[in-house]
Amino acid sequence: MSSKGKRVSVAGMTSLSKRDSLEKPLQPPIRGKALLGKVSFSNQPSWSLTGLLAAQRMTKNLKGKRALKGVKKTEIVEPQPPSFASRPTEKIQVTAMRQVLESYLPERLGTITYNPASAPSLVKEVSEEIKGRVKRVLPARYKALCLVTLGERGQEDIKVVSRCLWDSHSDSYAAHVYENPSLFCVVAVYAVYCE
Missing domain, CATH: 3.30.1140.40 (Tctex-1)
Structure with a gap:
Protein backbone atom coordinates (compact mmCIF):
# COMPACT_ATOMS: atom_id res chain seq x y z
CA MET A 1 0.00 0.00 0.00
CA SER A 2 1.13 3.48 -0.69
CA SER A 3 1.38 6.10 1.97
CA LYS A 4 -1.83 7.74 0.74
CA GLY A 5 -3.79 4.56 1.35
CA LYS A 6 -4.26 3.57 -2.29
CA ARG A 7 -3.78 -0.03 -3.19
CA VAL A 8 -1.60 -0.87 -6.19
CA SER A 9 -2.22 -4.03 -8.20
CA VAL A 10 0.57 -6.52 -8.75
CA ALA A 11 0.18 -6.36 -12.53
CA GLY A 12 0.60 -2.60 -12.48
CA MET A 13 3.76 -2.54 -10.38
CA THR A 14 7.09 -1.66 -11.88
CA SER A 15 10.45 -2.17 -10.34
CA LEU A 16 11.19 0.47 -7.78
CA SER A 17 14.56 1.97 -7.35
CA LYS A 18 15.77 3.47 -4.12
CA ARG A 19 15.25 6.95 -5.53
CA ASP A 20 11.54 6.40 -6.18
CA SER A 21 9.33 7.32 -3.33
CA LEU A 22 6.16 5.53 -2.43
CA GLU A 23 4.24 8.78 -2.41
CA LYS A 24 4.08 8.90 -6.23
CA PRO A 25 1.38 6.72 -7.75
CA LEU A 26 2.78 3.98 -9.92
CA GLN A 27 2.19 4.29 -13.68
CA PRO A 28 0.64 1.37 -15.55
CA PRO A 29 2.99 -0.39 -17.93
CA ILE A 30 3.20 0.64 -21.56
CA ARG A 31 2.23 -1.91 -24.25
CA GLY A 32 0.99 -4.52 -21.85
CA LYS A 33 4.31 -5.36 -20.18
CA ALA A 34 4.57 -5.38 -16.43
CA LEU A 35 7.70 -6.01 -14.47
CA LEU A 36 7.62 -7.61 -11.06
CA GLY A 37 11.12 -8.00 -9.84
CA LYS A 38 12.93 -9.79 -12.63
CA VAL A 39 9.84 -11.50 -14.09
CA SER A 40 8.09 -9.81 -16.98
CA PHE A 41 4.53 -10.46 -18.15
CA SER A 42 3.54 -9.78 -21.74
CA ASN A 43 0.26 -10.08 -23.56
CA GLN A 44 1.80 -9.24 -26.94
CA PRO A 45 1.88 -12.21 -29.34
CA SER A 46 5.16 -13.29 -30.79
CA TRP A 47 5.18 -14.14 -34.49
CA SER A 48 7.50 -16.22 -36.60
CA LEU A 49 7.52 -16.82 -40.33
CA THR A 50 7.35 -20.60 -40.01
CA GLY A 51 4.45 -20.31 -37.57
CA LEU A 52 2.55 -18.05 -39.97
CA LEU A 53 3.09 -20.44 -42.89
CA ALA A 54 1.96 -23.42 -40.81
CA ALA A 55 -1.16 -21.54 -39.68
CA GLN A 56 -1.93 -20.61 -43.28
CA ARG A 57 -1.67 -24.25 -44.41
CA MET A 58 -3.93 -25.40 -41.57
CA THR A 59 -6.62 -22.83 -42.25
CA LYS A 60 -6.50 -23.54 -45.98
CA ASN A 61 -7.20 -27.21 -45.33
CA LEU A 62 -9.95 -26.35 -42.84
CA LYS A 63 -11.68 -24.05 -45.33
CA GLY A 64 -11.63 -26.80 -47.94
CA LYS A 65 -13.04 -29.35 -45.49
CA ARG A 66 -15.74 -26.94 -44.33
CA ALA A 67 -16.75 -26.26 -47.93
CA LEU A 68 -17.03 -29.98 -48.64
CA LYS A 69 -18.92 -30.59 -45.41
CA GLY A 70 -21.73 -28.18 -46.37
CA VAL A 71 -22.18 -29.61 -49.88
CA LYS A 72 -24.25 -32.74 -50.12
CA LYS A 73 -23.96 -34.97 -53.12
CA THR A 74 -27.25 -35.15 -54.93
CA GLU A 75 -28.04 -37.79 -57.44
CA ILE A 76 -30.78 -37.30 -59.96
CA VAL A 77 -32.82 -40.45 -59.99
CA GLU A 78 -35.85 -41.04 -62.15
CA PRO A 79 -38.73 -41.13 -59.66
CA GLN A 80 -40.58 -44.41 -59.79
CA PRO A 81 -44.23 -44.69 -58.84
CA PRO A 82 -44.99 -47.08 -56.00
CA SER A 83 -45.94 -50.62 -56.96
CA PHE A 84 -49.55 -50.16 -55.82
CA ALA A 85 -50.05 -46.93 -57.84
CA SER A 86 -51.96 -46.88 -61.11
CA ARG A 87 -49.71 -46.47 -64.11
CA PRO A 88 -50.98 -44.61 -67.14
CA THR A 89 -49.76 -45.75 -70.55
CA GLU A 90 -49.33 -42.16 -71.74
CA LYS A 91 -48.16 -39.06 -69.85
CA ILE A 92 -50.04 -35.76 -69.79
CA GLN A 93 -48.81 -33.02 -72.10
Missing part, protein backbone atom coordinates in the same frame (compact mmCIF):
# COMPACT_ATOMS: atom_id res chain seq x y z
CA VAL A 94 -48.99 -30.01 -69.78
CA THR A 95 -47.73 -27.66 -72.51
CA ALA A 96 -50.67 -28.65 -74.73
CA MET A 97 -53.08 -27.83 -71.88
CA ARG A 98 -51.40 -24.45 -71.36
CA GLN A 99 -51.60 -23.65 -75.08
CA VAL A 100 -55.34 -24.33 -75.00
CA LEU A 101 -55.75 -21.88 -72.10
CA GLU A 102 -53.49 -19.22 -73.62
CA SER A 103 -55.33 -19.29 -76.95
CA TYR A 104 -58.89 -19.57 -75.63
CA LEU A 105 -59.02 -16.89 -72.91
CA PRO A 106 -58.05 -13.85 -75.04
CA GLU A 107 -60.41 -15.06 -77.78
CA ARG A 108 -63.38 -15.45 -75.39
CA LEU A 109 -62.81 -12.64 -72.87
CA GLY A 110 -60.98 -10.05 -74.98
CA THR A 111 -63.90 -7.67 -75.54
CA ILE A 112 -66.06 -8.45 -72.48
CA THR A 113 -66.52 -5.87 -69.73
CA TYR A 114 -67.17 -6.99 -66.17
CA ASN A 115 -70.83 -7.14 -65.12
CA PRO A 116 -71.67 -8.62 -61.70
CA ALA A 117 -75.09 -9.83 -62.87
CA SER A 118 -73.77 -11.87 -65.81
CA ALA A 119 -70.49 -13.06 -64.17
CA PRO A 120 -71.83 -16.39 -62.75
CA SER A 121 -73.21 -17.56 -66.10
CA LEU A 122 -70.02 -16.40 -67.87
CA VAL A 123 -67.88 -18.43 -65.45
CA LYS A 124 -69.95 -21.59 -66.11
CA GLU A 125 -69.70 -21.14 -69.88
CA VAL A 126 -65.95 -20.54 -69.80
CA SER A 127 -65.41 -23.53 -67.52
CA GLU A 128 -67.40 -25.93 -69.74
CA GLU A 129 -65.76 -24.69 -72.95
CA ILE A 130 -62.25 -25.01 -71.51
CA LYS A 131 -63.01 -28.48 -70.16
CA GLY A 132 -64.23 -29.58 -73.61
CA ARG A 133 -61.09 -28.24 -75.33
CA VAL A 134 -58.71 -29.72 -72.77
CA LYS A 135 -60.34 -33.17 -73.04
CA ARG A 136 -59.27 -33.26 -76.70
CA VAL A 137 -55.57 -33.11 -75.74
CA LEU A 138 -55.76 -35.41 -72.70
CA PRO A 139 -54.80 -39.08 -73.00
CA ALA A 140 -57.36 -41.81 -72.37
CA ARG A 141 -58.65 -42.45 -68.83
CA TYR A 142 -57.94 -38.90 -67.63
CA LYS A 143 -60.61 -36.71 -66.08
CA ALA A 144 -60.42 -32.91 -66.26
CA LEU A 145 -61.48 -30.55 -63.50
CA CYS A 146 -61.65 -26.85 -64.35
CA LEU A 147 -61.74 -23.99 -61.80
CA VAL A 148 -62.42 -20.48 -63.07
CA THR A 149 -62.12 -17.34 -60.94
CA LEU A 150 -63.47 -14.14 -62.51
CA GLY A 151 -63.50 -10.67 -60.99
CA GLU A 152 -63.51 -6.96 -61.64
CA ARG A 153 -60.13 -5.41 -62.19
CA GLY A 154 -59.61 -2.60 -59.68
CA GLN A 155 -57.02 -1.39 -57.22
CA GLU A 156 -57.17 -4.50 -55.04
CA ASP A 157 -54.85 -7.51 -55.09
CA ILE A 158 -56.06 -11.08 -55.10
CA LYS A 159 -54.38 -14.43 -54.50
CA VAL A 160 -55.86 -17.62 -55.85
CA VAL A 161 -54.54 -20.71 -54.06
CA SER A 162 -55.46 -24.35 -54.39
CA ARG A 163 -54.42 -27.57 -52.74
CA CYS A 164 -54.81 -31.10 -54.06
CA LEU A 165 -54.07 -34.62 -52.92
CA TRP A 166 -53.04 -36.75 -55.84
CA ASP A 167 -50.52 -39.07 -57.40
CA SER A 168 -47.65 -36.92 -58.61
CA HIS A 169 -46.51 -39.62 -61.05
CA SER A 170 -49.68 -39.58 -63.12
CA ASP A 171 -51.70 -36.43 -62.28
CA SER A 172 -50.88 -32.83 -63.24
CA TYR A 173 -52.36 -29.36 -63.78
CA ALA A 174 -52.06 -26.22 -65.89
CA ALA A 175 -52.97 -22.67 -64.90
CA HIS A 176 -53.23 -19.35 -66.70
CA VAL A 177 -54.13 -15.76 -65.79
CA TYR A 178 -55.82 -13.43 -68.27
CA GLU A 179 -56.53 -9.73 -67.77
CA ASN A 180 -58.25 -7.10 -69.88
CA PRO A 181 -58.98 -3.48 -68.88
CA SER A 182 -62.14 -4.34 -66.92
CA LEU A 183 -61.71 -7.93 -65.57
CA PHE A 184 -59.29 -10.65 -64.59
CA CYS A 185 -59.70 -14.39 -65.01
CA VAL A 186 -57.67 -17.16 -63.33
CA VAL A 187 -58.15 -20.64 -64.77
CA ALA A 188 -56.72 -23.86 -63.32
CA VAL A 189 -57.25 -27.19 -65.07
CA TYR A 190 -56.45 -30.38 -63.15
CA ALA A 191 -55.97 -33.67 -65.01
CA VAL A 192 -56.42 -36.75 -62.85
CA TYR A 193 -55.86 -40.35 -63.96
CA CYS A 194 -58.75 -42.70 -63.24
CA GLU A 195 -58.70 -46.49 -63.51
Whole structure:
Protein backbone atom coordinates (compact mmCIF):
# COMPACT_ATOMS: atom_id res chain seq x y z
CA MET A 1 0.00 0.00 0.00
CA SER A 2 1.13 3.48 -0.69
CA SER A 3 1.38 6.10 1.97
CA LYS A 4 -1.83 7.74 0.74
CA GLY A 5 -3.79 4.56 1.35
CA LYS A 6 -4.26 3.57 -2.29
CA ARG A 7 -3.78 -0.03 -3.19
CA VAL A 8 -1.60 -0.87 -6.19
CA SER A 9 -2.22 -4.03 -8.20
CA VAL A 10 0.57 -6.52 -8.75
CA ALA A 11 0.18 -6.36 -12.53
CA GLY A 12 0.60 -2.60 -12.48
CA MET A 13 3.76 -2.54 -10.38
CA THR A 14 7.09 -1.66 -11.88
CA SER A 15 10.45 -2.17 -10.34
CA LEU A 16 11.19 0.47 -7.78
CA SER A 17 14.56 1.97 -7.35
CA LYS A 18 15.77 3.47 -4.12
CA ARG A 19 15.25 6.95 -5.53
CA ASP A 20 11.54 6.40 -6.18
CA SER A 21 9.33 7.32 -3.33
CA LEU A 22 6.16 5.53 -2.43
CA GLU A 23 4.24 8.78 -2.41
CA LYS A 24 4.08 8.90 -6.23
CA PRO A 25 1.38 6.72 -7.75
CA LEU A 26 2.78 3.98 -9.92
CA GLN A 27 2.19 4.29 -13.68
CA PRO A 28 0.64 1.37 -15.55
CA PRO A 29 2.99 -0.39 -17.93
CA ILE A 30 3.20 0.64 -21.56
CA ARG A 31 2.23 -1.91 -24.25
CA GLY A 32 0.99 -4.52 -21.85
CA LYS A 33 4.31 -5.36 -20.18
CA ALA A 34 4.57 -5.38 -16.43
CA LEU A 35 7.70 -6.01 -14.47
CA LEU A 36 7.62 -7.61 -11.06
CA GLY A 37 11.12 -8.00 -9.84
CA LYS A 38 12.93 -9.79 -12.63
CA VAL A 39 9.84 -11.50 -14.09
CA SER A 40 8.09 -9.81 -16.98
CA PHE A 41 4.53 -10.46 -18.15
CA SER A 42 3.54 -9.78 -21.74
CA ASN A 43 0.26 -10.08 -23.56
CA GLN A 44 1.80 -9.24 -26.94
CA PRO A 45 1.88 -12.21 -29.34
CA SER A 46 5.16 -13.29 -30.79
CA TRP A 47 5.18 -14.14 -34.49
CA SER A 48 7.50 -16.22 -36.60
CA LEU A 49 7.52 -16.82 -40.33
CA THR A 50 7.35 -20.60 -40.01
CA GLY A 51 4.45 -20.31 -37.57
CA LEU A 52 2.55 -18.05 -39.97
CA LEU A 53 3.09 -20.44 -42.89
CA ALA A 54 1.96 -23.42 -40.81
CA ALA A 55 -1.16 -21.54 -39.68
CA GLN A 56 -1.93 -20.61 -43.28
CA ARG A 57 -1.67 -24.25 -44.41
CA MET A 58 -3.93 -25.40 -41.57
CA THR A 59 -6.62 -22.83 -42.25
CA LYS A 60 -6.50 -23.54 -45.98
CA ASN A 61 -7.20 -27.21 -45.33
CA LEU A 62 -9.95 -26.35 -42.84
CA LYS A 63 -11.68 -24.05 -45.33
CA GLY A 64 -11.63 -26.80 -47.94
CA LYS A 65 -13.04 -29.35 -45.49
CA ARG A 66 -15.74 -26.94 -44.33
CA ALA A 67 -16.75 -26.26 -47.93
CA LEU A 68 -17.03 -29.98 -48.64
CA LYS A 69 -18.92 -30.59 -45.41
CA GLY A 70 -21.73 -28.18 -46.37
CA VAL A 71 -22.18 -29.61 -49.88
CA LYS A 72 -24.25 -32.74 -50.12
CA LYS A 73 -23.96 -34.97 -53.12
CA THR A 74 -27.25 -35.15 -54.93
CA GLU A 75 -28.04 -37.79 -57.44
CA ILE A 76 -30.78 -37.30 -59.96
CA VAL A 77 -32.82 -40.45 -59.99
CA GLU A 78 -35.85 -41.04 -62.15
CA PRO A 79 -38.73 -41.13 -59.66
CA GLN A 80 -40.58 -44.41 -59.79
CA PRO A 81 -44.23 -44.69 -58.84
CA PRO A 82 -44.99 -47.08 -56.00
CA SER A 83 -45.94 -50.62 -56.96
CA PHE A 84 -49.55 -50.16 -55.82
CA ALA A 85 -50.05 -46.93 -57.84
CA SER A 86 -51.96 -46.88 -61.11
CA ARG A 87 -49.71 -46.47 -64.11
CA PRO A 88 -50.98 -44.61 -67.14
CA THR A 89 -49.76 -45.75 -70.55
CA GLU A 90 -49.33 -42.16 -71.74
CA LYS A 91 -48.16 -39.06 -69.85
CA ILE A 92 -50.04 -35.76 -69.79
CA GLN A 93 -48.81 -33.02 -72.10
CA VAL A 94 -48.99 -30.01 -69.78
CA THR A 95 -47.73 -27.66 -72.51
CA ALA A 96 -50.67 -28.65 -74.73
CA MET A 97 -53.08 -27.83 -71.88
CA ARG A 98 -51.40 -24.45 -71.36
CA GLN A 99 -51.60 -23.65 -75.08
CA VAL A 100 -55.34 -24.33 -75.00
CA LEU A 101 -55.75 -21.88 -72.10
CA GLU A 102 -53.49 -19.22 -73.62
CA SER A 103 -55.33 -19.29 -76.95
CA TYR A 104 -58.89 -19.57 -75.63
CA LEU A 105 -59.02 -16.89 -72.91
CA PRO A 106 -58.05 -13.85 -75.04
CA GLU A 107 -60.41 -15.06 -77.78
CA ARG A 108 -63.38 -15.45 -75.39
CA LEU A 109 -62.81 -12.64 -72.87
CA GLY A 110 -60.98 -10.05 -74.98
CA THR A 111 -63.90 -7.67 -75.54
CA ILE A 112 -66.06 -8.45 -72.48
CA THR A 113 -66.52 -5.87 -69.73
CA TYR A 114 -67.17 -6.99 -66.17
CA ASN A 115 -70.83 -7.14 -65.12
CA PRO A 116 -71.67 -8.62 -61.70
CA ALA A 117 -75.09 -9.83 -62.87
CA SER A 118 -73.77 -11.87 -65.81
CA ALA A 119 -70.49 -13.06 -64.17
CA PRO A 120 -71.83 -16.39 -62.75
CA SER A 121 -73.21 -17.56 -66.10
CA LEU A 122 -70.02 -16.40 -67.87
CA VAL A 123 -67.88 -18.43 -65.45
CA LYS A 124 -69.95 -21.59 -66.11
CA GLU A 125 -69.70 -21.14 -69.88
CA VAL A 126 -65.95 -20.54 -69.80
CA SER A 127 -65.41 -23.53 -67.52
CA GLU A 128 -67.40 -25.93 -69.74
CA GLU A 129 -65.76 -24.69 -72.95
CA ILE A 130 -62.25 -25.01 -71.51
CA LYS A 131 -63.01 -28.48 -70.16
CA GLY A 132 -64.23 -29.58 -73.61
CA ARG A 133 -61.09 -28.24 -75.33
CA VAL A 134 -58.71 -29.72 -72.77
CA LYS A 135 -60.34 -33.17 -73.04
CA ARG A 136 -59.27 -33.26 -76.70
CA VAL A 137 -55.57 -33.11 -75.74
CA LEU A 138 -55.76 -35.41 -72.70
CA PRO A 139 -54.80 -39.08 -73.00
CA ALA A 140 -57.36 -41.81 -72.37
CA ARG A 141 -58.65 -42.45 -68.83
CA TYR A 142 -57.94 -38.90 -67.63
CA LYS A 143 -60.61 -36.71 -66.08
CA ALA A 144 -60.42 -32.91 -66.26
CA LEU A 145 -61.48 -30.55 -63.50
CA CYS A 146 -61.65 -26.85 -64.35
CA LEU A 147 -61.74 -23.99 -61.80
CA VAL A 148 -62.42 -20.48 -63.07
CA THR A 149 -62.12 -17.34 -60.94
CA LEU A 150 -63.47 -14.14 -62.51
CA GLY A 151 -63.50 -10.67 -60.99
CA GLU A 152 -63.51 -6.96 -61.64
CA ARG A 153 -60.13 -5.41 -62.19
CA GLY A 154 -59.61 -2.60 -59.68
CA GLN A 155 -57.02 -1.39 -57.22
CA GLU A 156 -57.17 -4.50 -55.04
CA ASP A 157 -54.85 -7.51 -55.09
CA ILE A 158 -56.06 -11.08 -55.10
CA LYS A 159 -54.38 -14.43 -54.50
CA VAL A 160 -55.86 -17.62 -55.85
CA VAL A 161 -54.54 -20.71 -54.06
CA SER A 162 -55.46 -24.35 -54.39
CA ARG A 163 -54.42 -27.57 -52.74
CA CYS A 164 -54.81 -31.10 -54.06
CA LEU A 165 -54.07 -34.62 -52.92
CA TRP A 166 -53.04 -36.75 -55.84
CA ASP A 167 -50.52 -39.07 -57.40
CA SER A 168 -47.65 -36.92 -58.61
CA HIS A 169 -46.51 -39.62 -61.05
CA SER A 170 -49.68 -39.58 -63.12
CA ASP A 171 -51.70 -36.43 -62.28
CA SER A 172 -50.88 -32.83 -63.24
CA TYR A 173 -52.36 -29.36 -63.78
CA ALA A 174 -52.06 -26.22 -65.89
CA ALA A 175 -52.97 -22.67 -64.90
CA HIS A 176 -53.23 -19.35 -66.70
CA VAL A 177 -54.13 -15.76 -65.79
CA TYR A 178 -55.82 -13.43 -68.27
CA GLU A 179 -56.53 -9.73 -67.77
CA ASN A 180 -58.25 -7.10 -69.88
CA PRO A 181 -58.98 -3.48 -68.88
CA SER A 182 -62.14 -4.34 -66.92
CA LEU A 183 -61.71 -7.93 -65.57
CA PHE A 184 -59.29 -10.65 -64.59
CA CYS A 185 -59.70 -14.39 -65.01
CA VAL A 186 -57.67 -17.16 -63.33
CA VAL A 187 -58.15 -20.64 -64.77
CA ALA A 188 -56.72 -23.86 -63.32
CA VAL A 189 -57.25 -27.19 -65.07
CA TYR A 190 -56.45 -30.38 -63.15
CA ALA A 191 -55.97 -33.67 -65.01
CA VAL A 192 -56.42 -36.75 -62.85
CA TYR A 193 -55.86 -40.35 -63.96
CA CYS A 194 -58.75 -42.70 -63.24
CA GLU A 195 -58.70 -46.49 -63.51
